[in-house]
Amino acid sequence: MAQMNMKEAIRDAMRVELKRDTNVLLFGEDVGKVGGVFRATEGLQAEFGEDRVFDTPLAESAIGGLAVGMGIQGFRPIAEIQFVGFIYEAMDQMFIQAARMRYRSGGRYNSPIVFRTPFGGGVKAAELHTDSLEGLAVQTPGIKVVIPSNPYDAKGLLISAIRDNDPVFFMEHLNLYHAFRAEVPEGEYTVEIGKANVVREGSDVTIIAYGLMVHTAVKAADELEKQGIKAEVIDLRSLVPLDIDTIVASIQKTNRAIVVQEAQKTSGVAAEVIAQINEKAILHLEAPVLRVAGPDTVYPFAQVEDAWLPSVARISAAVQKVLDF
Amino acid sequence: MSKVLSKLPYEVQTEPVTPLSVLSLDGEVVNPDEMPELTDDQLKEIMYRMVFTRTWDDRAVNLGRQGRLGFYAPVSGQEAAMIGSEYALNKDDFICPGYRDIPQLVWHGLPLYQAFLYSRGHQHGGQIPEDVHVLMPQIIIGAQILHATGVAMAFKKKNEKRVAITYTGDGGSSEGDFYEGMNFAGAFKLPVIYVVQNNGYAITTPYAKQTAALSVAHKALAAGIKGVQVDGMDVLAVIKAVRDAAERGRNGEGATLIELLTYRYRAHSMADDTTKYRTKDEEAEWAPKDPLIRFGKYLESKGLWSEEDTARVKEEAKATVNEQIKKAEAVEKMTVEGLIDSMFETTPQHLEEQKADFQ
Ligand SMILES: Cc1ncc(C[n+]2csc(CCOP(=O)(O)OP(=O)(O)O)c2C)c(N)n1
Numbered sequence: 001m002a003q004m005n006m007k008e009a010i011r012d013a014m015r016v017e018l019k020r021d022t023n024v025l026l027f028g029e030d031v032g033k034v035g036g037v038f039r040a041t042e043g044l045q046a047e048f049g050e051d052r053v054f055d056t057p058l059a060e061s062a063i064g065g066l067a068v069g070m071g072i073q074g075f076r077p078i079a080e081i082q083f084v085g086f087i088y089e090a091m092d093q094m095f096i097q098a099a100r101m102r103y104r105s106g107g108r109y110n111s112p113i114v115f116r117t118p119f120g121g122g123v124k125a126a127e128l129h130t131d132s133l134e135g136l137a138v139q140t141p142g143i144k145v146v147i148p149s150n151p152y153d154a155k156g157l158l159i160s161a162i163r164d165n166d167p168v169f170f171m172e173h174l175n176l177y178h179a180f181r182a183e184v185p186e187g188e189y190t191v192e193i194g195k196a197n198v199v200r201e202g203s204d205v206t207i208i209a210y211g212l213m214v215h216t217a218v219k220a221a222d223e224l225e226k227q228g229i230k231a232e233v234i235d236l237r238s239l240v241p242l243d244i245d246t247i248v249a250s251i252q253k254t255n256r257a258i259v260v261q262e263a264q265k266t267s268g269v270a271a272e273v274i275a276q277i278n279e280k281a282i283l284h285l286e287a288p289v290l291r292v293a294g295p296d297t298v299y300p301f302a303q304v305e306d307a308w309l310p311s312v313a314r315i316s317a318a319v320q321k322v323l324d325f
Numbered sequence: 326m327s328k329v330l331s332k333l334p335y336e337v338q339t340e341p342v343t344p345l346s347v348l349s350l351d352g353e354v355v356n357p358d359e360m361p362e363l364t365d366d367q368l369k370e371i372m373y374r375m376v377f378t379r380t381w382d383d384r385a386v387n388l389g390r391q392g393r394l395g396f397y398a399p400v401s402g403q404e405a406a407m408i409g410s411e412y413a414l415n416k417d418d419f420i421c422p423g424y425r426d427i428p429q430l431v432w433h434g435l436p437l438y439q440a441f442l443y444s445r446g447h448q449h450g451g452q453i454p455e456d457v458h459v460l461m462p463q464i465i466i467g468a469q470i471l472h473a474t475g476v477a478m479a480f481k482k483k484n485e486k487r488v489a490i491t492y493t494g495d496g497g498s499s500e501g502d503f504y505e506g507m508n509f510a511g512a513f514k515l516p517v518i519y520v521v522q523n524n525g526y527a528i529t530t531p532y533a534k535q536t537a538a539l540s541v542a543h544k545a546l547a548a549g550i551k552g553v554q555v556d557g558m559d560v561l562a563v564i565k566a567v568r569d570a571a572e573r574g575r576n577g578e579g580a581t582l583i584e585l586l587t588y589r590y591r592a593h594s595m596a597d598d599t600t601k602y603r604t605k606d607e608e609a610e611w612a613p614k615d616p617l618i619r620f621g622k623y624l625e626s627k628g629l630w631s632e633e634d635t636a637r638v639k640e641e642a643k644a645t646v647n648e649q650i651k652k653a654e655a656v657e658k659m660t661v662e663g664l665i666d667s668m669f670e671t672t673p674q675h676l677e678e679q680k681a682d683f684q
Binding site: 056072092 | 505506670
């Protein structure tokens with residue numbers, strides 16, 4: 001097994017699939033020669049040629065629409081939107097056109113597309129480069145939403161996404177690209193979309209998170225352990241479909257939960273998770289489920305970014321609150 | 326002091342163009358060099374389709390008033406643009422239509438009852454048969470322009486000698502997607518034809534308030550693709566222009582923007598009132614340009630068409646529309662379960678659970 005960081009694992013997933021299936025194509029702004037602004041696609045054009053891996057003009061809606069048109073003609077596009085803030089330009093094509101192709105055509109056509117985009121805070125990037133916009137996608141019927149938290153999952157989930165006949169919005173946390181290395185198998189393997197991962201077992205409280213927040217949650221759990229509190233941490237891995245069964249099983253054990261998201265608090269993924277917990281596990285709860293999230297402001301300039309983002313301290317405080325309820 | 330090296334004009338210049346016509350208003354060939362090659366049978370077939378479509382449009386408006394159709398955008402006046410442009414294609418060319426472009430889909434092979442089902446909001450309307458190469462009509466103005474661009478790129482990559490064609494209106498040519506699509510097609514040299522049916526209005530907004538461009542066709546210049554302007558009430562001119570564009574596409578010469586100057590007689594949809602924004606003078610000016618009258622005169626002069634033919638086709642069209650609307654009405658209603666199952670290839674658990682609420 002090789003040691004890879006998340007970016008290398010993502011690149012490896014694309015390499016494996018470009019090799020396996022000639023219908024897989026990769027395109028976006030600057031993905032070719034330099035391999036993207038984060039080098040996530042580095043070397044792929046050299047290996048697979050300009051016909052398979054190519055730069056597009058600077059136009060996100062057209063990148064999305066090109067993917068839709070090619071998708072209905074049998075290709076399997078991986079379309080990169082350079083930074084998350086630019087998905088607004090492509091939202092019609094991603095969330096309306098691709099996401100409802102199967103519905104509009106009564107199943108005649110589909111959108112076997114992966115829309116990849118980097119996102120996520122804590123890196124002091126320019127405005128609109130790091131926002132957590134997954135909530136917009138989650139509100140959209142017909143598109144899957146996947147956010148890996150580690151290199152192994154990233155590769156396996158991305159391979160699943162590329163093979164999926166439905167559109168997948170695949171969000172890659174900027175702060176995880178180079179954060180650490182882990183064992184990643186060579187060649188093909190998949191991680192199923194729609195299955196959460198219990199990354200740390202515990203019996204007192206469940207902390208539900210995804211993306212970078214999984215790591216912040218684990219750190220919080222380590223801190224809490226010192227005080228004798230055993231927190232279970234669940235990595236959602238995919239937001240659509242959401243693995244509510246794993247969450248409910250955990251709550252049946254711990255009877256308490258909090259949900260952590262980087263995104264602004266209101267009406268986001270955490271709110272949805274809590275609503276589903278209410279529907280499926282209310283009688284197992286000893287306390288209300290709390291959210292730890294960014295405040296409802298625009299994502300801030302770098303100056304206050306660190307304070308704005310959910311931290312170990314804020315997670316620990318929320319855990320204390322549900323334990324003390 | 327630096328010397329002025331040249332006195333070339335540095336301001337980009339463009340000039341107005343003259344739209345291509347083949348037939349005069351009296352149905353005489355005024356531009357024989359541009360006459361498309363067509364057999365007598367083909368000429369009759371084109372007339373048949375135009376008369377059929379006019380009748381179907383009349384019937385559809387009535388069916389709409391009776392509540393038997395849903396959203397429907399009338400097409401009368403635009404038969405030459407719609408039918409001519411489709412007629413110029415091969416069966417395996419791919420059409421990405423806007424909401425008004427139902428005739429092209431039907432003449433390209435979509436069963437009429439499915440077009441009615443689409444209008445009635447039934448999913449089966451969009452379930453295009455395998456051997457028919459079209460998408461269902463697009464509601465978001467401009468989105469289909471990008472789909473055609475993607476389809477064209479697919480053809481190019483697969484080395485297939487096919488072209489994609491897409492339609493929008495003069496209003497649609499103001500959308501960002503229109504520019505993005507043409508620019509991609511220019512940069513990648515794609516076999517795609519962008520047809521703008523300039524019928525003078527976007528709902529109620531007249532062309533003059535839509536853009537200050539000399540013509541829609543001029544917009545091709547910025548994308549580095551070919552742009553042409555055509556008399557869209559002259560079916561022979563339309564066929565010629567689209568055939569040329571398709572040939573260019575097939576030969577690897579890239580994309581073409583075709584502006585078809587046309588006129589819709591009825592309102593934008595069934596909901597608006599033309600008297601609020603159009604004048605009688607304007608309507609009178611367009612009336613003699615009617616594609617059926619003009620092409621009909623040409624065919625009559627060749628002894629290929631008569632009033633009896635028109636009457637016969639009208640009867641046939643009425644009967645077909647009646648039969649097809651009944652067929653559409655007989656299709657089993659959509660269900661919420663079916664709708665839920667159409668969101669993903671395999672319905673995820675949360676949607677399976679939501680289905681239970683509707684059983
Ligand atoms: C993105 C988008 N904006 C607005 C509308 C509402 N709308 C429907 S038709 C129309 C005018 C279209 O005019 P034009 O493109 O000239 O087409 P025509 O129907 O005249 O052929 C508008 C504004 C829409 N469907 N999609």
